[in-house]
Amino acid sequence: MSRTRHYRDLIAWQKAMELARQTYECTEEFPNSETFGLRMQLRRSAVAVASHITDGHGRLTDAEMRKGLSLARGSLNELQTQTELAQSLRFMEEKTARQLLELSIEVAKLINGLLGSLN
Numbered sequence: 001m002s003r004t005r006h007y008r009d010l011i012a013w014q015k016a017m018e019l020a021r022q023t024y025e026c027t028e029e030f031p032n033s034e035t036f037g038l039r040m041q042l043r044r045s046a047v048a049v050a051s052h053i054t055d056g057h058g059r060l061t062d063a064e065m066r067k068g069l070s071l072a073r074g075s076l077n078e079l080q081t082q083t084e085l086a087q088s089l090r091f092m093e094e095k096t097a098r099q100l101l102e103l104s105i106e107v108a109k110l111i112n113g114l115l116g117s118l119n
Contacts, residue, residue, distance in 0.1 A: 007057040012110035016050035016072070019103050023079070026100060030091050038091065042082045048075035049107060062118045069111050069118075076104050076111070 007013050023046035030039040049072045056068015080101055087097035 007054045010053060010057065010114070012069075012072075012107060012114055013050055013053045013057075015103065015107045015110060016046075016053055019079075019100070019107055020046040020050055022100060022103065026092055026096050027086075030086070034091065038082060038086055038089070042079060042086065045075050045079040045082060048072070049079065053111070066115060066118050069115050073108060073111055076108050080104050 020043075023042055027039045027042050034040075052068045052072035052075060054068075056065040056072070059065065059068070083092065083097050083100050083104070086092040087094055092100075
Protein backbone atom coordinates (compact mmCIF):
# COMPACT_ATOMS: atom_id res chain seq x y z
CA MET A 1 0.00 0.00 0.00
CA SER A 2 1.22 3.46 -0.78
CA ARG A 3 0.90 4.96 2.66
CA THR A 4 -0.59 8.42 2.96
CA ARG A 5 1.45 10.94 4.87
CA HIS A 6 -1.26 11.48 7.43
CA TYR A 7 -4.27 9.49 8.59
CA ARG A 8 -6.42 12.58 7.98
CA ASP A 9 -5.86 12.01 4.26
CA LEU A 10 -7.68 8.66 4.41
CA ILE A 11 -11.25 8.95 3.17
CA ALA A 12 -12.17 6.05 5.47
CA TRP A 13 -11.00 8.10 8.46
CA GLN A 14 -12.85 11.21 7.24
CA LYS A 15 -16.09 9.26 6.84
CA ALA A 16 -15.56 7.55 10.21
CA MET A 17 -15.27 10.98 11.82
CA GLU A 18 -18.51 12.02 10.12
CA LEU A 19 -20.11 8.83 11.45
CA ALA A 20 -18.94 9.65 14.99
CA ARG A 21 -20.30 13.20 14.77
CA GLN A 22 -23.65 11.98 13.50
CA THR A 23 -23.79 9.31 16.20
CA TYR A 24 -23.24 11.94 18.88
CA GLU A 25 -26.01 14.08 17.40
CA CYS A 26 -28.43 11.16 17.07
CA THR A 27 -27.93 10.01 20.64
CA GLU A 28 -28.30 13.44 22.20
CA GLU A 29 -32.04 12.97 22.69
CA PHE A 30 -31.83 9.48 24.25
CA PRO A 31 -33.57 9.10 27.60
CA ASN A 32 -31.52 10.16 30.63
CA SER A 33 -31.65 6.55 31.81
CA GLU A 34 -29.40 5.71 28.85
CA THR A 35 -26.63 8.18 29.73
CA PHE A 36 -24.33 5.32 30.72
CA GLY A 37 -26.11 2.64 28.69
CA LEU A 38 -26.83 2.42 25.00
CA ARG A 39 -26.03 6.10 24.36
CA MET A 40 -22.50 5.62 25.68
CA GLN A 41 -22.08 2.29 23.86
CA LEU A 42 -23.02 3.84 20.52
CA ARG A 43 -20.72 6.78 21.03
CA ARG A 44 -17.78 4.62 22.07
CA SER A 45 -18.23 2.31 19.11
CA ALA A 46 -18.40 5.24 16.69
CA VAL A 47 -15.31 6.91 18.13
CA ALA A 48 -13.47 3.59 18.11
CA VAL A 49 -13.86 3.23 14.34
CA ALA A 50 -11.89 6.40 13.58
CA SER A 51 -9.50 5.73 16.45
CA HIS A 52 -8.56 2.25 15.23
CA ILE A 53 -7.92 3.57 11.72
CA THR A 54 -5.68 6.26 13.21
CA ASP A 55 -3.84 3.80 15.45
CA GLY A 56 -3.20 1.33 12.64
CA HIS A 57 -1.92 4.06 10.35
CA GLY A 58 0.38 5.40 13.03
CA ARG A 59 2.11 2.07 13.60
CA LEU A 60 3.75 2.29 10.17
CA THR A 61 3.57 -1.37 9.10
CA ASP A 62 1.04 -3.03 6.83
CA ALA A 63 0.44 -5.75 9.43
CA GLU A 64 -0.43 -3.18 12.09
CA MET A 65 -2.56 -1.24 9.62
CA ARG A 66 -4.49 -4.45 8.86
CA LYS A 67 -4.97 -5.00 12.58
CA GLY A 68 -6.26 -1.45 13.09
CA LEU A 69 -8.63 -1.76 10.13
CA SER A 70 -9.86 -5.11 11.42
CA LEU A 71 -10.59 -3.60 14.82
CA ALA A 72 -12.36 -0.68 13.13
CA ARG A 73 -14.55 -3.15 11.25
CA GLY A 74 -15.43 -4.85 14.52
CA SER A 75 -16.41 -1.52 16.04
CA LEU A 76 -18.57 -0.81 13.00
CA ASN A 77 -20.39 -4.10 13.52
CA GLU A 78 -20.99 -3.15 17.15
CA LEU A 79 -22.30 0.26 16.08
CA GLN A 80 -24.68 -1.30 13.56
CA THR A 81 -26.05 -3.73 16.15
CA GLN A 82 -26.46 -0.97 18.73
CA THR A 83 -28.16 1.29 16.17
CA GLU A 84 -30.67 -1.42 15.33
CA LEU A 85 -31.33 -1.98 19.03
CA ALA A 86 -31.78 1.76 19.69
CA GLN A 87 -34.26 1.98 16.83
CA SER A 88 -36.20 -1.08 18.01
CA LEU A 89 -36.39 0.43 21.52
CA ARG A 90 -37.67 3.67 19.92
CA PHE A 91 -34.74 5.71 21.19
CA MET A 92 -34.00 6.58 17.56
CA GLU A 93 -36.34 7.15 14.62
CA GLU A 94 -36.22 4.65 11.77
CA LYS A 95 -35.02 7.30 9.30
CA THR A 96 -32.18 8.33 11.61
CA ALA A 97 -31.14 4.73 12.19
CA ARG A 98 -31.20 4.06 8.45
CA GLN A 99 -28.94 7.07 7.80
CA LEU A 100 -26.42 5.91 10.41
CA LEU A 101 -26.48 2.38 9.03
CA GLU A 102 -25.98 3.60 5.46
CA LEU A 103 -23.01 5.72 6.49
CA SER A 104 -21.55 2.82 8.47
CA ILE A 105 -21.86 0.59 5.39
CA GLU A 106 -20.02 3.24 3.36
CA VAL A 107 -17.23 3.32 5.96
CA ALA A 108 -17.09 -0.50 5.93
CA LYS A 109 -16.63 -0.50 2.15
CA LEU A 110 -13.80 2.02 2.43
CA ILE A 111 -12.13 -0.05 5.14
CA ASN A 112 -12.50 -3.19 3.03
CA GLY A 113 -10.90 -1.35 0.13
CA LEU A 114 -7.95 -0.37 2.29
CA LEU A 115 -7.62 -3.94 3.52
CA GLY A 116 -7.65 -5.15 -0.08
CA SER A 117 -4.88 -2.75 -1.01
CA LEU A 118 -2.73 -4.18 1.80
CA ASN A 119 -2.97 -7.76 0.51
